[in-house]
Amino acid sequence: MGCGATVTAFVKQMPNHHVVLETSPVIEFDSTGGVLREWHVPGDVDFWELVAGVSGDEVILAYDWGRSGVFVRIRPDGRYRVSAELPRPLEREEWIALEDSTWVRVRPRDDGTVSMHSPFTRGVDPGRWEPLGDSGWYVRTDSGPHRGATAHSITLPHAPEPRLVSCPKSGRFEGMQCRGFPDGSRERRLAFPTPCT
Numbered sequence: 082m083g084c085g086a087t088v089t090a091f092v093k094q095m096p097n098h099h100v101v102l103e104t105s106p107v108i109e110f111d112s113t114g115g116v117l118r119e120w121h122v123p124g125d126v127d128f129w130e131l132v133a134g135v136s137g138d139e140v141i142l143a144y145d146w147g148r149s150g151v152f153v154r155i156r157p158d159g160r161y162r163v164s165a166e167l168p169r170p171l172e173r174e175e176w177i178a179l180e181d182s183t184w185v186r187v188r189p190r191d192d193g194t195v196s197m198h199s200p201f202t203r204g205v206d207p208g209r210w211e212p213l214g215d216s217g218w219y220v221r222t223d224s225g226p227h228r229g230a231t232a233h234s235i236t237l238p239h240a241p242e243p244r245l246v247s248c249p250k251s252g253r254f255e256g257m258q259c260r261g262f263p264d265g266s267r268e269r270r271l272a273f274p275t276p277c278t
Contacts, residue, residue: 095121095159107132107140108257108272114249118157127274134168134243135262135269141168169263171241175234177219179205187212187219187234189244192261246270 088101096102104121111117120140126132133143139154152168155161175188185195185207195207209223210232221230248259249272257272 093160095123095155095161097121097159105274106272108254109135109140110249110259110270110272112270114251120155120157121159122155122273123153126276128276130276132260132262132271132273135264135271136168137264140271143168169265171243171263174236174241175217176237177210177232177234179207179232184237185210186244189261191244192246248272 090102092102095104097104103124105124105126107120107122107126109117109119118138122131122140122142126142131142131144132140133152134141136154138156142153142155144151144153150165152164152166153161154164154166172189174186176184176186179185183197183205185197187210197205197207206225206227208221208225208227210219211222212219213231217234219232219234221227221232243260243262246259246261248254248257254272256275258275259270259272261268261270263269
């Protein structure tokens, strides 16, 4: 896989190391940054955000962002299966308006990184917001000048994304994004290449 060039190969197992068929890593890590397991997935994960979930020892890749209903479930040893089985649904997102065309995601809460709806707005202090019960309202709780402000959350009409979590401070995770995926009643932390890095 590369800019302007693709190779199609029919394989029974994702190769860990191959001179022609490059794979990319997806790494599961714990809260201390320790690596729990690693998968080798097709190299196009470097160009599109394909990781859609994790279930047991399978990492789930969604092609056509899940609209096609085709998912590839890959095991750490490289064995895989193509499936129509959906990954576990993500938590419904809620956003609040900070300024015109500037939004911050308050649910699920991103870990250390703020998701802005508009990439063109810079320099807006997102603050820290806490829910007011189950009312759908949030109050700003940081120590800035807007402490105590309230805002009502809305659901924005786009595909939900898993929450961003902090990547371990290690060169191995450089150029990766880290997200929390639900698996049963727990969250699992996965690192994978940020597209086009």
